[in-house]
Amino acid sequence: MHIHNLSEQNSILNQFIAEIRDVSVQNDSMRFRRNIERIGEILGYELSKALEFETRSITTPLATIMTETPKNDVVLCSILRAGVPLHNGLLNYFDKSENAFISAYRHHLDNPESFEIVVEYLACPDLTGKTLILADPMLATGQSLIATYKALEPFGKPKHVHIVAAIGAEPGVNYLKNNLPEDTNLWIAAIDKSLNNKGYIVPGLGDAGDLAFGAKLQH
Numbered sequence: 001m002h003i004h005n006l007s008e009q010n011s012i013l014n015q016f017i018a019e020i021r022d023v024s025v026q027n028d029s030m031r032f033r034r035n036i037e038r039i040g041e042i043l044g045y046e047l048s049k050a051l052e053f054e055t056r057s058i059t060t061p062l063a064t065i066m067t068e069t070p071k072n073d074v075v076l077c078s079i080l081r082a083g084v085p086l087h088n089g090l091l092n093y094f095d096k097s098e099n100a101f102i103s104a105y106r107h108h109l110d111n112p113e114s115f116e117i118v119v120e121y122l123a124c125p126d127l128t129g130k131t132l133i134l135a136d137p138m139l140a141t142g143q144s145l146i147a148t149y150k151a152l153e154p155f156g157k158p159k160h161v162h163i164v165a166a167i168g169a170e171p172g173v174n175y176l177k178n179n180l181p182e183d184t185n186l187w188i189a190a191i192d193k194s195l196n197n198k199g200y201i202v203p204g205l206g207d208a209g210d211l212a213f214g215a216k217l218q219h
């Protein structure tokens with residue numbers, strides 16, 4: 001897997017990551033969602049440099065010019081709920097993309113430390129030969145992303161796979177490395193060291209879905 005860790009170079013992205021982590025800013029859920037969206041825009045811009053381009057002729061009012069533009073073969077897939085603002089950020093730039101949505105949530109078994117990933121909802125176009133971008137702001141254990149990748153297999157084999165995440169943890173990044181094709185690209189804004197015993201990224205930011213959309217009852 002090719003890891004593009006954008007925190008290796010300082011940029012305005014640091015500001016948005018700092019704000020989503022900061023408890024004194026997290027009470028503003030609109031800012032939280034918008035920051036996740038902005039992170040999606042920036043990661044999308046970086047990712048665009050690795051897309052396939054094709055030459056097109058564009059006619060201006062004065063002449064024609066040959067221009068390189070990305071092939072319109074992107075399918076954006078995000079994981080509900082926390083993936084929604086990241087999806088919107090990517091869609092702001094890949095506005096001609098096809099879209100897929102999947103629900104993957106942690107179902108806690110007998111104690112809060114053990115859980116399985118349950119996939120319930122999946123809407124997806126044909127992926128054959130396309131560029132698949134899988135987006136989820138949090139890459140903790142990596143189980144949700146791998147469960148999603150597997151659930152998408154019946155929809156066709158994409159030509160390229162990109163993963164987009166805001167914050168990851170080293171164990172989750174390693175899990176992806178071991179379970180995805182070698183030519184997969186990961187575009188990520190920060191990689192933290194560890195997970196706690198409930199599978200939360202430390203220092204991380206807490207629960208991204210709740211911060212974006214409010215607390216939910218456990219079921």
Ligand SMILES: O=P(O)(O)OC[C@H]1O[C@H](OP(=O)(O)OP(=O)(O)O)[C@H](O)[C@@H]1O
Nearest residue numbers: 081082106138139140141142143144209
């Ligand atoms: O890498 P993992 O260990 O699988 O954890 C990451 C998952 O956890 C979060 O979703 P969550 O289950 O909290 O659902 P939510 O978006 O509805 O809050 C996050 O958005 C990922 O999907």
Ligand SMILES: O=c1cc[nH]c(=O)[nH]1
Nearest residue numbers: 140200201206207208
């Ligand atoms: O740290 C984490 C891990 C999973 N999901 C989150 O929202 N945060």
Ligand SMILES: [Mg+2]
Nearest residue numbers: 207208209210
């Ligand atoms: Mg959550």
